[in-house]
Amino acid sequence: MWPFRFGWRNRRGLPFMIIHLVSSSPKNGVELMDGVESMTRGWWRPTPGSIYPLLKEMTEQGILKKLDGGRYELTQKGRAQMQGPFGPPHRPPRTMDDMLSQMHSFVSYMEDVKSTDRRQLEPHRDMLKGLAKRISGLLAEGGGEEEKP
Secondary structure: OOOOOOOOOHOHHHHHHHHHHHHHHOHHHHHHHHHHHHHOOOOOOHHHHHHHHHHHHHHHHHOOEEEOOOOEEEEEHHHHOOOOOOOOOOOOOOOOHHHHHHHHHHHHHHHHHHHHHHHHHHHHHHHHHHHHHHHHHHHHHHHHOOOOO
């Protein structure tokens, strides 16, 4: 579970960016501010007043550990909470509507990838075609078998 949801939406996803940046190597506050600015392509640079209290909070929660040199690293607890294809896990889909909503989000993501760098999809073309065929089979008469030519 991701137990630290309480007010993070108001922080523009900053905790998730910090976790992402620290997951590759320990970083200090300035390096994290630079990293967030780079991730947002210069659109946003967090202030020290937003970074350092959050680092303290995340350290108190056991997500980060402050090293002697002032850098922060991800703890085992933090790494365990990072499992999943797109970051921290959310509530698993419980209904068909939940599942379809997530599928819609993934398709939107792939459409964005296609519009920015089509080459990223090429290695996955066969798998995507296979999934499309399986979904088409679900909608075919008879309800679960693929359509036969």
